[in-house]
Amino acid sequence: MTGARVWLVDLDLDLDLGRERDAGAPPASEVCDAHERARAAAFVDATDARRYLASHRALRLLLSSVTGREAGSIEFGREACRSCGGPHGRPVPVPSDDLHVSLSRSGRWAAVAVRAGAPVGVDVEGARPAGALDHLRPDVSPEDVDVDVLRAWVRKEALLKSTGEGLTTAMSALRLGPGPGGTTTDGRRGLVHDRRSATGVLLAVAGPALDAVEFTDVTPGVPTVRP
Ligand SMILES: CC(C)(COP(=O)(O)OP(=O)(O)OC[C@H]1O[C@@H](n2cnc3c(N)ncnc32)[C@H](O)[C@@H]1OP(=O)(O)O)[C@@H](O)C(=O)NCCC(=O)NCCS
Numbered sequence: 001m002t003g004a005r006v007w008l009v010d011l012d013l014d015l016d017l018g019r020e021r022d023a024g025a026p027p028a029s030e031v032c033d034a035h036e037r038a039r040a041a042a043f044v045d046a047t048d049a050r051r052y053l054a055s056h057r058a059l060r061l062l063l064s065s066v067t068g069r070e071a072g073s074i075e076f077g078r079e080a081c082r083s084c085g086g087p088h089g090r091p092v093p094v095p096s097d098d099l100h101v102s103l104s105r106s107g108r109w110a111a112v113a114v115r116a117g118a119p120v121g122v123d124v125e126g127a128r129p130a131g132a133l134d135h136l137r138p139d140v141s142p143e144d145v146d147v148d149v150l151r152a153w154v155r156k157e158a159l160l161k162s163t164g165e166g167l168t169t170a171m172s173a174l175r176l177g178p179g180p181g182g183t184t185t186d187g188r189r190g191l192v193h194d195r196r197s198a199t200g201v202l203l204a205v206a207g208p209a210l211d212a213v214e215f216t217d218v219t220p221g222v223p224t225v226r227p
């Protein structure tokens with residue numbers, strides 16, 4: 001199996017993702033499909049709607065930069081739900097060509113993960129004041145009191161997104177321990193890599209036998225992603 005690529009994206013900036021900066025990149029209105037536009041229109045808050053579309057634009061442009069497929073022509077489907085079998089499980093490109101993606105949003109931040117050959121899950125959470133989530137400890141990581149609750153949260157949510165379970169499985173049911181190369185693992189589900197960005201954002205990426213991750217922080221002061 002292979003590693004994964006992960007991008008941290010600032011949704012409040014108009015980024016030329018996956019392109020040379022001068023070349024320009026199409027806006028969300030050009031690359032997002034009718035389903036994405038309808039979901040955006042259902043948000044009550046205009047900022048949430050714009051960020052939702054910006055995150056799907058980022059997913060499309062970055063996947064386009066990896067595959068060479070036209071961003072607006074990429075189709076997405078859903079795997080069967082792990083709980084009820086309905087069509088609302090993990091999002092997957094169609095045809096997948098065994099390429100796996102994951103998307104996460106938290107306020108102005110999004111994380112996009114792409115992996116060939118095996119599932120991947122990503123989670124991003126904006127910075128919170130130290131101790132702000134300590135009351136969630138019993139529900140999130142009763143097994144490891146040395147880990148900040150938010151960091152435990154992103155690790156476990158990334159793992160549960162890689163399997164498609166999502167939060168239908170309680171985080172407290174996962175027992176993470178040390179993995180190789182500074183990663184964490186629950187053994188059965190896979191390896192988790194996490195990091196804090198220069199802006200204090202926490203993100204984690206996970207998947208079965210995920211042994212390498214290439215992170216790109218697409219925020220001011222770091223280079224725009226190149227194809
Ligand atoms: C997956 C889940 C943890 C994401 O939580 P969230 O607060 O929306 O967090 P994020 O921003 O990190 O992730 C959102 C993205 O996760 C992806 N996603 C949705 N369901 C997913 C699943 N089962 N597995 C992996 N990824 C999933 C989507 O790309 C979604 O983005 P979109 O809403 O723009 O399409 C949460 O939606 C969940 O638990 N879903 C499963 C619920 C379920 O199956 N209930 C039972 C129904 S019978």
Ligand SMILES: [Zn+2]
Pocket residue numbers: 081082083084085086088
């Ligand atoms: Zn379901």
